[in-house]
Structure formats: C-alpha cells, structure tokens
Amino acid sequence: MKTPVRFSAWMFWVGMAFLYLPMLSLIIYSFNESRLVTVWAGWSTKWYGELFRDEGLMSAVWRSLEVAFWSANAAVLLGVMASVALTRFGNFRGRSMLHSLVAAPLVMPDVIIGLSLLLLFVSMTDVIGWPQQRGLLTIWVAHATFCTAYATVVISSRLKELDRSYLEAAMDLGATPLKAFIQVTLPIIMPALVSAWLLSFTLSLDDVVIASFVSGPGATTLPIEVFSSVRLGVSPKINALATIIILIVSLVTLAVWWLSRRKLQREKLAK
Structure with a gap:
C-alpha cells in the first residue's frame, strides 16, 4: 500500500512544480536589476516604479478592468435569462436552437468568434452607421457575447x-412569479451567480484573440499590450505587473478559503 501512496504524492509535487515554478521564476526576475530577464544583476524594485510610471501600460490595465467588469455584469444578466428559459419553460419551440446557440461559443475557436464579430460590426456600420469605429464598446459586446455561454452553463446547472x-x-403565500424569483430563487442561486461573474470577469480579462479583432485605436487592452511588448522582448515591467496580479489573486483566493472555512466551522458548531 505504501508504493501507490508514494507515487501519488510524488506525482502531486511534480504537478505542483510544473504549475508554479514558472510563476516563482517570474516573481524572482521581477526584482532583477538588469533589463535582460536572462541575466541576474542583483535585487532591485526599480521595475515596479517603472511600471507605475508607464502611462500606456497602466491605461491598458484600467481599460481591461473596465471592460471585464461590464462584460461580467452583462454575461450574468443574459445568463440568468437564458438559464431560466432553458430550465423553467419546458420544451418550447426553439428550445433546442437556443441551447445550441448558447453552447456554440464553448466549442468554437476564438479566431472564428473574433472574425465573425468583426464582420458583424463592419456590416452594421454599412447598414445602420453603428458602430462608427471599433473601441471599448465593441470589445465589451464581443466579450459579453462569449462570456454569456459560460455564465449560462454555471447558472443553469444550479437552477436544475x-x-x-x-x-x-x-x-x-401570494407572491407573484417575479417576486418569488427575486426573493426566493436569486438568494439560493447567488453562489452560482458569483461564480459565473468571476469566471466571466477572468475570461474577459484574459482574452487577447477576440479583442484583437474588434479593438481599434486607443482601445488596447492589457493582454494585447503585453502580447505586443513580448514580441519585442520580455520587459521586466511585465514581470512586475504579473507579480502584482499573482499577489492579488492569491490574496483573494486565501480570503475566500478563510471565509469558507469559518462558515463550515459555524455550521458544525450549530449542529
């Protein structure tokens, strides 16, 4: 019995090293004095100062956060409506088509989604004159479109x-269907809504392929900015930015774990 246990533990640590050693290397080199990421020249925090003085990169960060926030909101709202239609209205006409349309972005390559949305925006500009130019609004529409599919999967699974x-x-007891949904259903499925929002926020913040198709001048998001700079060589400022993101995500994850642990402890004491 010892051999399978040792093998499982060994494979666990190999998997953890495969996942986190590159991140650890990135964090260490964010404190490198040298501009060359392959040459260690001593410890320094100057690249963090250079990061916050880079107006272009910081503007891309705020643009990405803004787009991700509103995309997640739209995705959850549309996901709730689609989930209710798929789980509460029975076998209505067009249900199979709606289910297929919602699931299509899950399996469709990002290149196809980005190209199709680009052609849609170009056609709409020719027909109705909107959008006059591609920018943050078109990126938001595109991200809300494919994030809705993921949000619908999460929310509909909880509604079922x-x-x-x-x-x-x-x-x-006299509540209307709408009031019952707001006061009864929404509080029960709130964890699924939060999960769908976080998933949509992450997917939007991480997207580079679709955004590169539908973005325009002055609407460069963080992934596009990073991808463009990496092609010319990895800048230590990118390492510093990635380190800050890793720190924020780690703190949020730790806080969620701590709150979940306290909730479980309270439930055990209540029993």
Missing part, C-alpha cells in the same frame, strides 16, 4: 438542482 417547491410555496 433547485427544488421547485420553494417557488410553489412562495406563490401559494
């Missing part, structure tokens, strides 16, 4: 597990 007796009890 929801006991309908809660809604029936609320309506028996």
Whole structure:
C-alpha cells in the first residue's frame, strides 16, 4: 500500500512544480536589476516604479478592468435569462436552437468568434452607421457575447438542482412569479451567480484573440499590450505587473478559503 501512496504524492509535487515554478521564476526576475530577464544583476524594485510610471501600460490595465467588469455584469444578466428559459419553460419551440446557440461559443475557436464579430460590426456600420469605429464598446459586446455561454452553463446547472417547491410555496403565500424569483430563487442561486461573474470577469480579462479583432485605436487592452511588448522582448515591467496580479489573486483566493472555512466551522458548531 505504501508504493501507490508514494507515487501519488510524488506525482502531486511534480504537478505542483510544473504549475508554479514558472510563476516563482517570474516573481524572482521581477526584482532583477538588469533589463535582460536572462541575466541576474542583483535585487532591485526599480521595475515596479517603472511600471507605475508607464502611462500606456497602466491605461491598458484600467481599460481591461473596465471592460471585464461590464462584460461580467452583462454575461450574468443574459445568463440568468437564458438559464431560466432553458430550465423553467419546458420544451418550447426553439428550445433546442437556443441551447445550441448558447453552447456554440464553448466549442468554437476564438479566431472564428473574433472574425465573425468583426464582420458583424463592419456590416452594421454599412447598414445602420453603428458602430462608427471599433473601441471599448465593441470589445465589451464581443466579450459579453462569449462570456454569456459560460455564465449560462454555471447558472443553469444550479437552477436544475433547485427544488421547485420553494417557488410553489412562495406563490401559494401570494407572491407573484417575479417576486418569488427575486426573493426566493436569486438568494439560493447567488453562489452560482458569483461564480459565473468571476469566471466571466477572468475570461474577459484574459482574452487577447477576440479583442484583437474588434479593438481599434486607443482601445488596447492589457493582454494585447503585453502580447505586443513580448514580441519585442520580455520587459521586466511585465514581470512586475504579473507579480502584482499573482499577489492579488492569491490574496483573494486565501480570503475566500478563510471565509469558507469559518462558515463550515459555524455550521458544525450549530449542529
């Protein structure tokens, strides 16, 4: 019995090293004095100062955060409506088509999605004169489009597990279907909504392929900015920015784990 346990532990640490050693290397080289990332010249924090003085890179960060925030909001809102239609309205006409249209972005290559949206925006400009130019608005529409598919999967899976007796009890007590949905269903599926929002936010913040098709002058997001700079050589400022993002994500993950642990402890004490 010892051999399988040792093998599993060994494979676990190999997998952890494969995932996190590159991140550790990136963090270390963000404190490198040298501009060359392959040459160690001593410890320094100057690249963090250079990062915050780089107006172009910091503007790209705020643009990406803004687009990701509004894309996640739109994706959750559309995902809730699509999930309710797919799980609560039975086998209505067009249900299979709606389900296929929602699931298509999950398996479709990003290049195809980006190109199709670009052609859509060009055609709309010729027909109705909107959008006059590609920018943050077109990126937001594009990101909300493909993020909605992921949000719908997360939310609909939770709605399928929801006991309908809660809604029936609320309506028996005089609540309208809308009021029952807002006061009963939404609080129950709130963890799924938060998960869908975080997933959509991450996907939007990480996207480079679709955004490169639908972006325009003055609307460069962070992934496009990083991709463009990396082609000319990895800048230590990019390492510093990546280190800050890793730190923020780690702190948020730790906080969520701590809150979940406290909640489980309270539930055990209540029992």
